[in-house]
Amino acid sequence: MTDPLLQASDLSAHYTTTDGFLERLLGIGDTVRAVDGVDLELSAGETLGLVGESGCGKTTLAQTLVGLREPTSGSVTYRDKPLAAWSRAALRTNVQYLFQDPLASLNPQQPVTDIVSEPLAIHDIVPADRRDDRVATLLERVGLDPLTANRYPHAFSGGQRQRIALARALAVEPELLVCDEPVSALDASEQARICNLLADLQDEFGLSYLVVSHDLSVVEHVADRIAVMYLGEIVDIGPSDALFEDAAHPYTEALLSAIPEPDPCWTGERIVLEGDVPSPIDPPAGCRFHTRCPVVIPPDEFDLEPAAFRSMLTLRKRLEVGEDDWLESLVPRDGRHGDTATGTTEAIRDRFDIPSPLADPEAEAILERALEAIVAGNVGGASEQLGAAFETPCETIEPELQAEGDHRVACHRFDDDRAGDRRSRPSE
Numbered sequence: 001m002t003d004p005l006l007q008a009s010d011l012s013a014h015y016t017t018t019d020g021f022l023e024r025l026l027g028i029g030d031t032v033r034a035v036d037g038v039d040l041e042l043s044a045g046e047t048l049g050l051v052g053e054s055g056c057g058k059t060t061l062a063q064t065l066v067g068l069r070e071p072t073s074g075s076v077t078y079r080d081k082p083l084a085a086w087s088r089a090a091l092r093t094n095v096q097y098l099f100q101d102p103l104a105s106l107n108p109q110q111p112v113t114d115i116v117s118e119p120l121a122i123h124d125i126v127p128a129d130r131r132d133d134r135v136a137t138l139l140e141r142v143g144l145d146p147l148t149a150n151r152y153p154h155a156f157s158g159g160q161r162q163r164i165a166l167a168r169a170l171a172v173e174p175e176l177l178v179c180d181e182p183v184s185a186l187d188a189s190e191q192a193r194i195c196n197l198l199a200d201l202q203d204e205f206g207l208s209y210l211v212v213s214h215d216l217s218v219v220e221h222v223a224d225r226i227a228v229m230y231l232g233e234i235v236d237i238g239p240s241d242a243l244f245e246d247a248a249h250p251y252t253e254a255l256l257s258a259i260p261e262p263d264p265c266w267t268g269e270r271i272v273l274e275g276d277v278p279s280p281i282d283p284p285a286g287c288r289f290h291t292r293c294p295v296v297i298p299p300d301e302f303d304l305e306p307a308a309f310r311s312m313l314t315l316r317k318r319l320e321v322g323e324d325d326w327l328e329s330l331v332p333r334d335g336r337h338g339d340t341a342t343g344t345t346e347a348i349r350d351r352f353d354i355p356s357p358l359a360d361p362e363a364e365a366i367l368e369r370a371l372e373a374i375v376a377g378n379v380g381g382a383s384e385q386l387g388a389a390f391e392t393p394c395e396t397i398e399p400e401l402q403a404e405g406d407h408r409v410a411c412h413r414f415d416d417d418r419a420g421d422r423r424s425r426p427s428e
């Protein structure tokens with residue numbers, strides 16, 4: 001890779017949420033760890049895709065990377081110079097941000113010609129008497145009829161509004177364009193047309209792009225490299241073809257499997273992740289993905305299939321958080337069903353898809369005792385027994401990004417010291 005245009009080191013951006021006036025006054029509240037210790041670089045002329053589920057921190061990261069939001073800690077440099085050392089005007093002529101909702105980012109009171117010519121005037125890029133010509137050229141270049149320049153944003157379709165925002169961004173002749181969910185509000189054919197337009201503009205102007213999307217299929221066609229984000233962290237980053245052909249991180253694999261028309265290289269099954277994304281206020285210890293990971297590493301001492309261990313870990317986590325609605329229906333206090341302890345333990349196994357019996361007899365004996373404790377009403381004791389016997393490195397040790405060539409993956413399955421079922425696919 002050439003020298004990075006944009007580089008982030010150990011970048012964090014947190015929010016503090018406060019419920020009421022008193023908390024605000026006292027400056028106390030919960031810390032939302034929206035971006036947590038991100039290292040990232042983007043080269044000149046490159047398109048980097050940033051993907052992940054809603055709420056994982058993509059927008060916060062993108063905005064912090066280009067100085068629209070102050071980092072909590074860490075640093076960002078643009079052309080080797082800290083962002084803080086750039087004047088606002090100089091930074092804005094180099095870096096432009098295309099917002100998720102073009103209607104919200106375009107002034108409804110301004111005709112398109114004013115919207116696009118405003119940056120030309122602010123940054124004194126084109127003399128006043130040539131601005132109309134320049135606006136017409138920019139509109140044509142993004143596929144809009146210059147004769148519509150006197151209309152207002154509401155008169156245009158979603159795709160046309162995104163083109164207006166693009167023309168405005170291009171007016172300052174930027175080097176880097178950050179596109180935040182540029183096509184998420186558009187229909188499939190317009191999505192493809194905007195993606196093609198972005199690619200053409202890159203060829204013509206040598207632009208670099210950071211393309212933010214919750215949809216891997218959008219970045220698949222435009223990105224040279226893809227960074228996958230989960231709960232504030234980058235968990236997988238590498239060339240797009242490497243990610244698609246040999247998805248390494250189980251989270252990337254789950255995202256890939258969710259694409260409606262997967263890449264022809266994809267041979268696995270659809271992976272449905274268990275549970276919700278945990279809160280960034282209190283992210284899980286160890287690997288943040290371990291609470292949902294289909295191939296969480298079983299403890300060395302037992303011979304357990306990843307799927308069986310996943311099921312037991314899900315049971316244990318549910319017992320730990322004390323969510324017992326499901327438990328009451330399986331272990332009724334009035335003895336309506338599950339007449340025998342055995343019937344009830346089997347019902348719990350069924351509920352969590354735990355094989356009966358487990359392949360490892362010693363693990364089976366421990367699980368049996370824990371299930372009996374649940375039936376006897378000792379939920380805390382059962383969760384302690386399961387926790388003491390079946391601890392996974394994924395819940396205690398935070399994985400570092402490990403390099404495999406130019407592909408880096410933060411997963412203990414790629415850590416030689418802890419690799420359990422290395423490279424086994426979640427869908428296998």
Ligand SMILES: Nc1ncnc2c1ncn2[C@@H]1O[C@H](COP(=O)(O)OP(=O)(O)OP(=O)(O)O)[C@@H](O)[C@H]1O
Pocket residue numbers: 015016017032034052053054055056057058059060061214280
């Ligand atoms: N102003 C704010 N105050 C408090 N929390 C916030 C604020 N903005 C975002 N968050 C929280 O920070 C986390 C990351 O949000 P962010 O918008 O960066 O994620 P995202 O991946 O871009 O999501 P989306 O695709 O839905 O926009 C979320 O939990 C979100 O609720």
